[in-house]
Amino acid sequence: MNYTGEDGIEHAAVFIGGLEECKYVMDVLGAAEVPNQLDVAERAGEQFASRGYYLVSVAADAATHARDVIEKQLREDLQIHPGDESQIAEERCPACGTLLVPGCASCQECGLMFE
Numbered sequence: 001m002n003y004t005g006e007d008g009i010e011h012a013a014v015f016i017g018g019l020e021e022c023k024y025v026m027d028v029l030g031a032a033e034v035p036n037q038l039d040v041a042e043r044a045g046e047q048f049a050s051r052g053y054y055l056v057s058v059a060a061d062a063a064t065h066a067r068d069v070i071e072k073q074l075r076e077d078l079q080i081h082p083g084d085e086s087q088i089a090e091e092r093c094p095a096c097g098t099l100l101v102p103g104c105a106s107c108q109e110c111g112l113m114f115e
């Protein structure tokens with residue numbers, strides 16, 4: 001999901017969820033030297049207002065690379081900590097099929113919310 005940040009630059013939200021999960025995603029992106037920033041989730045849409053969620057964003061033109069970096073890390077995490085079948089089934093967005101970061105509150109691609 002793309003949105004215009006306070007800096008007037010187009011951002012792409014690559015993760016939406018709780019603060020701890022956001023910090024993890026920021027660490028992953030930082031380790032791959034992908035510039036990123038934390039923002040409140042309602043920046044990406046009013047449906048996120050008053051829910052206490054945050055988002056991690058990158059410059060819109062870096063979004064594809066950032067998502068690749070996150071997805072690669074997720075696959076490594078899953079190999080170290082294999083989940084059961086039900087968890088594996090929940091990894092992908094039921095609407096658009098995007099691989100999801102565990103703990104995310106919303107699909108970073110299409111904005112579908114999970115509760």
Ligand SMILES: [Zn+2]
Nearest residue numbers: 093096107110
């Ligand atoms: Zn989706």
